[in-house]
Amino acid sequence: MADLKLDQIRKRYGAVDVLHGIDLDVKDGEFVVFVGPSGCGKSTLLRIIAGLEEITGGELMIDGDVVNTKSPRDRGIAMVFQSYALYPHMTVYKNMAFGLKLDKQDKSAIDARVREAARILQLDQLLDRRPSELSGGQRQRVAIGRAIVRQPKVFLFDEPLSNLDAALRVQTRLEIAKLHQDLKSTIVYVTHDQVEAMTLADKIVVMNGGNVEQVGSPMQLYHHPETRFVAGFIGSPAMNFTNVRIDAVAPGKVTVSAPGGIKSVLPFEVPQSEVGKIVELGIRPEHLAPGDEETLSVNGEVDVVEKLGDSTYLYIKLANGDRVTVRAPGHSRIKIGDMVTASAPAGAAHLFDGDGKAFVKVDYPAEFSAEE
Amino acid sequence: MAHSGPMTDWRKAKLPVIAFLAPATIIYTLFMIYPLLDSIRLSFYATPSGGEAAFVGLDNYRTILADPDWASVFWNSFWNNMKFFAVHMLVQNPIGIALAGILSLPQLRFRNTYRTMMIMPTMLSVVIVGFIWQLILSPVWGVGADLLDIVGLKSLFGPWLGKEASALITLSFISVWQWVGIPLMLIYAALLAIPDDLVDAAVVDGATHFEVFIHIKLPLVLPTVAMVSILTFVGNFNAFDLIYAVKGALAGPNFSTDIMGTLFYRTFFGYQLQLGNPHLGATVASLMFLIILGGVLFYLFAIQRRLARYQM
């Protein structure tokens, strides 16, 4: 088990910069998830850590050693691929033993480790099968098993769940989480699915366009997104955004308004120079509720209703044309065409400037804060 | 041929199915199958000088396989052909596989240029290749000796094409030079079909590129290697042009370069004062057919069945 440290890692293909200088510290035993839309560079970063891509600039350290020019085998890593990449001509046993054999390990030692991994992953009965004779979930477990037997310092997972169906995905997600608890290993995990990121990660790295947008625990990212991108990416359904104008500022307070009814005082520290500018207001659907009991309210016509049973999502069209999602109780009777007002506490609001940077919120009600 | 997936019942489309199949089948039958069968038919007949062709049963086969003169010529050409084939299997295909393996290395620069250049000789006419090498190896021109001189091996140069011991081997190497492109092309294509993830996984597992090739890539392209081998077999036992262009139909010296194709030509069409005998020629052709068929059946039933094609 080991630390992982990235220092100004850059990657360039020809004239195209793919990674613009990534800094990251991963502690021993930490479960880190890289998340972001496709093409954001997260997979490239993972392959750089694995040693499958050359580093254009910066330093990569595993366990205190600079490994920039080390080959994958000397880095003490193991990787689970999105496609599982099982060797089709080898049995499950041989797939798992392959790396150890190349390492010229003792036969009985190999056998012991493969059988131990198979036991953990409940693959005991499948050791003589070929990958083509396995189900998707079983293949996934073999891929993980192949990583486990190598007893790496760092596990790398490249979107390991994306080829599974929804039910299996949830189940495997739990197994991976459990595996991490058991092995206490350092894991770097790439996904584009923020739910996976939220459920698995000790630490999430949100990437966008070759840059790290924000690093933090799941709850930090949820409650304190530093950028509009993170705010929009983390959380499901996604955060609502609408443009508002800054009418006035005071220490720890800002007054915003928008045509069609919104006018609120929100607890943000905003510089005087922002007055009169258009900024973005963000509110998560789960913080909005039908009714006007709270300070921050919006209203408009419901044009879609989604009933999920425990809750109902209302899609409300505001006067400015923006659409806002509201989580209503499951028993809500509101129908399409109804005019609805929804409101949220001022403390639930997020405010982003023209560059997408969050303004500092001064008043944190406990339920909107990641602090324990 | 394996058919994947459910197929459409033809009764819903009788006319189109017939229209799709008829032209190809008719031309193929008329200009390929019929002449071949007719040749086999000819092998059961003989024409006495000035007389009418008469059915003689297996007499022609008896002549070729049992008459000491014919049999020695026939088996000489057969074993020469086996040697010709062996050189291709031992030199051409390994070189083709190795070059394909190198060309499929990740992040190789000028990959396409190399590939294009290496396949070039394959595009040339065998007749022309024969002429080129005859010129280069000619002791009169001296290019061969000069080239060896560059690597300090001038003393090794000899009249290879003229010596009984070396003529067939030399011709085999000329043929290898020309045809390396085929295994190279086919195996390269098969290697490209291997997903990158598999290679990456092996690299992460600690394999060097060489180990990846031996343990992962090669086993996965084995069916293609087998197919290339059978194509080589068929091609070698059909070969004729190169020997004919370089050594003539008498395949000298002392028939050391005689292969089945040249024997067939000599028997069928005659040579110099030796008159052609279409019936014995057809017999040789039929025997070639049997040998090729034997090889192909061996491939289909003994080899291809055992080689699983893996879903990748």
Add this chain to the structure above:
Amino acid sequence: MSFSNIRREDASRAVIVHAILLTYTLVALYPIFLIVINAFKTRKGIFRDPMGLPNAETFSIEGFTKVLAKSNFELFFYNSFTVTIVTIVIVLLLASMAAWALSEYKFPGNTALALYLAIGIMVPIRLGSVSILNLIVDLGLVNTLTALVLVYVAQGLPLAIFILTEFMHQIPKDLKEAARCDGVGEFKIFFAIILPLIRPAVATVAVFTMIPIWNDLWFPLILAPGDGKQTITLGVQQFIGQYVTDWNAVLASLSLAIIPILILYLIFSRQLIRGLTSGAVK
């Protein structure tokens, strides 16, 4: 510093890899190069300094002058092009129709017919030469390019059908089913939907059909050796036969025969590999 990040083992391995590739490339190309440079030399230059490039003293195009004056290379090219292109077009059309029928429709004897059509891959058509000649005579087609086209089509069909059948198995079911649901006729499905889809395989089939035809000596000799119908290979063979002692002429005619096919190949080599890798051949 990107340089410092390149592993030393990678760098040295790259050197070895390129050394191997360059060596083999040289082996493959040098003989051709040698023929071409010597075609541009005087007779003395050819024999005195075979490996030197033509220089002011040894440069000469007398070989080409002779070849072009004494033989009809333009016509030979025209004949070869005509035969090759017409054959390729017919083979592609007929083979894709047959391959489509074999891969798409279930009918009695499907597998048997597929095997029947595959025999030709393994059996040299040359073994039937005399019967072919008789047939062509009966059809009154001796000394015509048509005769060559017919034989070459028969020769090219088996492999083309085989390759295209493999390829057609990969065409997604949905496409044709969607078309059938829309009531599109079987012919139209083939010509409007399937034919455009097999384009990646076309280059492969075309090259595999073209090489043996372009280079064939046998059938032009037997079926169309007459004046004005020679293909380029036969023309070169006859010409070299005639001038075999005249190395200027021999080298020039070899160069003339080599260069066009190599140019064609250079143009199409990318498509060829693309066709191969798109799964047309396995």
Add this chain to the structure above:
Amino acid sequence: MSNKVLAKGLAGALAASVALVPMLASAGELVIESWRNDDIDIWNDKIIPAFNEEHPDIKVSFKPTPPTEYNASVNAKLAGGTAGDLITCRPFDASLELFKQGNLAPLDDLNGMDNFSDVAKSAWQTDDGSATFCLPMASVIHGFIYNKEAFEEVGVDVPNTREEFYAALDKIKEDGSYIPMAMGTADQWEAATMGFQNIGPNYWNGEAGRKALIDGSGKFTDAAYVDTFKELATWKNYLPSGFEAISYPDAQNLFSLGRAAVYPAGSWDISLFNNQADFEFGAFPPPAAAGADTCYISDHTDIALGLNANSENAAEAKLFLEWMTGSEFAELYSNALPGFFSLSNHKVEVTDPVASEFVSWRQECESTIRNSYQILSRGTPNLENELWNLSAQVINETLSPEEAASAAEAGLAKWYAPHQ
């Protein structure tokens, strides 16, 4: 020369022959099928125009096939009914077989046939001489061509006896500036045709020995044949290095580039050397042993012209053949193609000095034809092909002269009753 084509290996024995085989004939146009593709210009520019002066309404076209493919393609075309009207005939059995199959028309009643001696016609007659089916055109003579400048430089004279010949070769070898003798064994046929059949008649006394082989009174194991092979075996010492891979055109190039002193020749080589050699060259006949009272040369009936029995233009074709029996054609042909000597009885003035040297030997020496051509190459194994192989092996030293002689005899004994 068509002989250049032989380099490819097939055409060997045919080296000196000319055949005229027509392709598809359009009505009224005579098509001549031939393996003499070298001669196309001579036919088109000289012979056919000369014929057309007399018969302007008959169109003639000369359609040669390379000699290597000639036999195969003519047989195939005759079988297919697409051959031309006039067919160039190989000597002896190849044409005899065509006649027996009814592909060649008998020509005994052709006007002008009496301009040819029986010997000239013998190569194109049935065994009993009852029918003649091709019009003899030309023969070729074997001997040695030498580089006059080289001989002067080294200081050797034209040899008159076998002993002088090898002394001269030894001297040239010692001198080192020239390859003594330019020949190779790669194509095999030169070893037999320019070697065995060239020097052999002096051993087996020409026609006498040849006929003895046919009637069975002579055998290949006789001293004459073993000695021929023995002499041939000594050639190895004088040939260029790597001669095993030297082809016929290679040897021609070696000589015409001035690198070799002596070239075992067929008279057809003359015109090539006239074109390519920039030194003076001469010729001498195969030298007989010192003290021999008669010398023998191979004066081989090589080429003739026959009439396709199925020709639709038989009448015109006969006119052409009749014209060919005349003195004009004999003159034209012999001089247009130095080294091909007309077989007709007309007196022909040969202007080329070397060619006229060759033809002058007919006066001093007895003529014979190659001993494998008549009757003896009718069975399997084929004697002519055997001799190629054996002669090449003798020079290559893969067979001893004795072994070669007994192999030739054994081959003949396999199928030929007089030798059994």
